[in-house]
Amino acid sequence: MIKIYSPASIGNVGVGFDVLGAAIAPIDGSFLGDTVTILPSKKFNLINKGTFSNQLPIDVNNNIVWKCWDYFCSFLKKNLPITIILEKNMPIGSGLGSSACSVVASIIAMNMYFNNPIQKTELLLLMGKLEGKISGSIHYDNVAPCFLGGLQLIINNNGIICQRLPIFKNWLWTIAWPGIKVKTADARTALPLQYSKDICIEHSRYLAGFIHSLYTKQPELASKLMNDVIAEPYRIKLLPNFLKTRQEIQKIGAIGCGISGSGPTIFSISDNLQTAKNIKKWLKKNYLKTHQGFVHICKIDTIGTRKIG
Structure with missing residues (x-):
């Protein structure tokens, strides 16, 4: 076995x-x-x-x-x-x-x-x-x-x-799945077939800057560069009140927030445990839509797939 x-x-x-x-x-x-x-x-x-x-x-x-x-x-x-x-x-x-x-x-x-x-x-x-x-x-x-x-x-x-x-080991990733489903195929269909040159340049700048900030150990810069101009603007309609949710958890102290994959799970980043706990509490009360929904405070799993038995 x-x-x-x-x-x-x-x-x-x-x-x-x-x-x-x-x-x-x-x-x-x-x-x-x-x-x-x-x-x-x-x-x-x-x-x-x-x-x-x-x-x-x-x-x-x-x-x-x-x-x-x-x-x-x-x-x-x-x-x-x-x-x-x-x-x-x-x-x-x-x-x-x-x-x-x-x-x-x-x-x-x-x-x-x-x-x-x-x-x-x-x-x-x-x-x-x-x-x-x-x-x-x-x-x-x-x-x-x-x-x-x-x-x-x-x-x-x-x-x-x-x-x-490289990663910032003190970053905490709070993820919230509201208990509803979004098909990957539907999320991809929501995206435009073409993007303007300006959007492509902006995306390249954010991504390159983010990777640079990881290697140069600049967490504040990294968090400010975590902007999704490719998918998020078009997938917002598939998520429950994403813009309001992002605004509220940023008030609590999140240094970053985004859509996980195709959604509807969202993630937020904080650099201290109490902020992460406060964000978790708010998300459980306001973002979950069914009893099956969940919120977890996570760190990056550095091991990946492993044998447990």
């Missing part, structure tokens, strides 16, 4: 549309992600458990974990009879890399169970392809941090898919 945990992630990290992603971990030590367990079997079985297992497709062939197993078998050109237990603890369509959690945990669990026949770079390519089957295009801003941990810059050039960026 082998059990693998994969953490939630913040795609885009506001300023880096499709090229930045950060793995996150609640500071209370709880898990925020999916787990996959592999057991020996004479035939393939998939067992769904967990808080959000009721959101999964009824037809097993439409389940991303089955697709991972099928793709893994095709890649190795073998039929691999196993039982997979998916603990689906991440809500689908939350903007926290839910599909990436399932993909990464499944691929790593199977690879480890069968004595690591696939190397790390090949694994990441495989994960990107499987994630692309859900979102409609290959992108790594969730699977890379989910797999490798940390804050990842997606390069995808010259054989290098991503590289880890």
